[in-house]
Amino acid sequence: MDADSDADGLEPLDREGLVQRVARRLSKAIVSGQLRAGERLSESVIARQLGTSRAPVREAARLLENSGLVTYQPNRGFFVRSFTAAELDNLYEFRIVIELAAVRRLIREGGRTVPALCAQIDVLHRVAEPGHDMLTQVEADMQFHRLICDGAGNPRFLATFEQIALETELTIMLIGKLYDDAHRLAETHVPILEAIQAGDETAA
Amino acid sequence: MDADSDADGLEPLDREGLVQRVARRLSKAIVSGQLRAGERLSESVIARQLGTSRAPVREAARLLENSGLVTYQPNRGFFVRSFTAAELDNLYEFRIVIELAAVRRLIREGGRTVPALCAQIDVLHRVAEPGHDMLTQVEADMQFHRLICDGAGNPRFLATFEQIALETELTIMLIGKLYDDAHRLAETHVPILEAIQAGDETAA
DNA sequence: GTCAAGTAGATTGTCGACAATCCACCGGTA
DNA sequence: TACCGGTGGATTGTCGACAATCTACTTGAC
Numbered sequence: 001m002d003a004d005s006d007a008d009g010l011e012p013l014d015r016e017g018l019v020q021r022v023a024r025r026l027s028k029a030i031v032s033g034q035l036r037a038g039e040r041l042s043e044s045v046i047a048r049q050l051g052t053s054r055a056p057v058r059e060a061a062r063l064l065e066n067s068g069l070v071t072y073q074p075n076r077g078f079f080v081r082s083f084t085a086a087e088l089d090n091l092y093e094f095r096i097v098i099e100l101a102a103v104r105r106l107i108r109e110g111g112r113t114v115p116a117l118c119a120q121i122d123v124l125h126r127v128a129e130p131g132h133d134m135l136t137q138v139e140a141d142m143q144f145h146r147l148i149c150d151g152a153g154n155p156r157f158l159a160t161f162e163q164i165a166l167e168t169e170l171t172i173m174l175i176g177k178l179y180d181d182a183h184r185l186a187e188t189h190v191p192i193l194e195a196i197q198a199g200d201e202t203a204a
Numbered sequence: 205m206d207a208d209s210d211a212d213g214l215e216p217l218d219r220e221g222l223v224q225r226v227a228r229r230l231s232k233a234i235v236s237g238q239l240r241a242g243e244r245l246s247e248s249v250i251a252r253q254l255g256t257s258r259a260p261v262r263e264a265a266r267l268l269e270n271s272g273l274v275t276y277q278p279n280r281g282f283f284v285r286s287f288t289a290a291e292l293d294n295l296y297e298f299r300i301v302i303e304l305a306a307v308r309r310l311i312r313e314g315g316r317t318v319p320a321l322c323a324q325i326d327v328l329h330r331v332a333e334p335g336h337d338m339l340t341q342v343e344a345d346m347q348f349h350r351l352i353c354d355g356a357g358n359p360r361f362l363a364t365f366e367q368i369a370l371e372t373e374l375t376i377m378l379i380g381k382l383y384d385d386a387h388r389l390a391e392t393h394v395p396i397l398e399a400i401q402a403g404d405e406t407a408a
Numbered sequence: 409g410t411c412a413a414g415t416a417g418a419t420t421g422t423c424g425a426c427a428a429t430c431c432a433c434c435g436g437t438a
Numbered sequence: 439t440a441c442c443g444g445t446g447g448a449t450t451g452t453c454g455a456c457a458a459t460c461t462a463c464t465t466g467a468c
Contacts, residue, residue, distance in 0.1 A: 017278055018422080043450070053423045054450090055259075059266065066270050074221055075429055075450060094360040097305045156298040160364065222452080247420070257453045258420090279420060279459055 022050060023060035030069050030080055031170050032135060037082035041070060068167035081167065088171055095168065098160055099145060103196065105152035111196050113151030120144045121193065124186035137185075138172050144189055226254060227264035234273050234284055235374050236339060241286035245274060272371035285371065292375055299372060302364055303349060307400065309356035315400050317355030324348045325397065328390035341389075342376050348393055 026046070029035045041061060043054045050057070061078040064070045070078045083091075106113070120143055126132075127140045142165055149161040230250070233239045245265060247258045254261070265282040268274045274282045287295075310317070324347055330336075331344045346369055353365040 040449095042448095044448090055422055058263075058450095062263065062266055076431095077450060090358045090360050093358055094364075097301075101301045101305075154294045154297055156294050160298075244419095246418095248418090259452055262420095280461095281420060 018052060018056045019059045019063070022046075022052065022056050023063045025050065026060055027064055027067065027069055027166055030064070031166065031173055033173060035080050037080050037174070039080045041078040041080065043077065064166075066163065068164060069170060081170070083171055083174070088175075091164065091167065091171060095145075095164065098157060098164075099148060102149045102152040102157040102161075103192070105154060105157065106148060107196055109151065109153040111151070113147050114193070114197060116147050116151075117144065117193050117196070120147055121186060121189055124189065125183060128183045128186055134176065135173065138169055141172075141185065142169060148192075222256060222260045223263045223267070226250075226256065226260050227267045229254065230264055231268055231271065231273055231370055234268070235370065235377055237377060239284050241284050241378070243284045245282040245284065247281065268370075270367065272368060273374060285374070287375055287378070292379075295368065295371065295375060299349075299368065302361060302368075303352060306353045306356040306361040306365075307396070309358060309361065310352060311400055313355065313357040315355070317351050318397070318401060320351050320355075321348065321397050321400070324351055325390060325393055328393065329387060332387045332390055338380065339377065342373055345376075345389065346373060352396075 026035075026041070035041070043057050043061070047054045047057045061070055061072070065072050065078070069081055071081050072078050120140070123140050124137075124144065127137050146158070146161060146165070149157040152158070230239075230245070239245070247261050247265070251258045251261045265274055265276070269276050269282070273285055275285050276282050324344070327344050328341075328348065331341050350362070350365060350369070353361040356362070
């Protein structure tokens with residue numbers, strides 16, 4: 001499901017640890033809304049549900065804490081993160097800063113990932129058609145922005161992006177209505193791409 | 205041996221968890237150079253040395269992983285992070301991006317933390333006098349930049365700063381010679397402060 | 409001598425159990 | 439009734455033990 005879809009089949013890739021599987025399961029449950037904001041994450045309950053012990057659940061929860069999906073209170077445990085309006089603004093503003101810097105860097109770098117960005121806009125239009133749920137659309141959108149940070153030539157932009165990617169997804173899913181017209185959303189990405197191609201830093 | 209014998213006041217405040225204590229101990233050992241780059245962090249050895257079990261050590265190591273001080277390889281364990289020249293450049297460039305954005309935000313916010321910044325420059329000069337080791341100077345320097353990110357009005361700048369603060373300290377300690385003349389270092393911070401006071405975004 | 413397979417030791421990954429801590433409920437008292 | 443301390447249940451924090459995995463060494467064949 002990740003961006004590493006160019007595998008040649010030699011690597012089994014089953015080496016994914018239990019912790020990562022638990023983390024993905026939990027993050028999906030949170031982003032999809034199955035676990036609601038403020039809800040407590042009982043280590044024992046989750047461990048029983050997933051058929052493991054508490055140790056992997058605990059480590060997975062710590063991973064999700066870094067991703068901003070859950071908060072941790074000493075001696076009280078983990079809770080699904082809830083966002084105030086101010087936190088939403090702060091997250092959005094921070095994303096702008098990071099991605100703007102990434103775009104500038106990408107332009108200076110020559111825009112290696114432009115073809116991938118074009119392709120991703122096509123994907124955005126495709127998932128805008130009826131029959132695709134919102135989560136799919138959100139992930140396609142995120143992938144576009146991920147490609148920008150990925151092509152910036154400084155892995156830290158991608159790392160920072162990944163760090164806030166999940167909570168960004170979560171907030172978008174919470175707000176939801178931004179995606180009323182997915183086709184229009186796809187169109188809003190075109191000027192960014194054109195600015196990159198033209199090498200215009202300010203336009204982006 | 206351990207520093208558990210300090211509290212004489214009313215507030216015990218000893219409520220700091222074991223994990224945090226282990227994490228601080230390890231981070232100090234790494235930043236100070238006691239543990240060298242590439243060295244393996246054996247969970248059992250550290251646990252025995254600190255008189256705990258492996259569980260807190262493991263959690264502490266995960267915390268340090270987020271701070272970029274150690275790397276983790278599945279089924280192999282934790283290692284003290286080592287930096288390539290490119291990674292150093294990337295870290296430095298990223299810091300510029302973050303702090304520049306923070307300064308802009310701080311100026312727009314009215315520069316509430318300007319007095320604290322002034323005071324911190326005095327501190328920088330004080331620790332530049334003989335008798336203070338480099339680690340103290342580095343931490344005073346970091347504190348100046350921390351205040352900038354703190355005053356930006358968006359907690360995410362501070363959070364991101366904290367996330368890369370320890371590895372920044374580590375890289376500075378590794379390079380070392382940047383601090384040949386600590387007084388000159390202190391002076392380099394003055395123009396930044398003046399730009400903030402003047403409200404000049406580009407100068408910063 | 410070189411290389412490969414096998415093996416022993418050490419380290420991490422996971423587990424179940426116990427101790428420490430928190431939280432909600434309950435009963436007494438003014 | 440309102441307030442306060444005690445108490446029981448539930449949850450997290452830590453621990454020691456075992457299983458899975460990796461690493462380094464030995465052994466043997468070519």
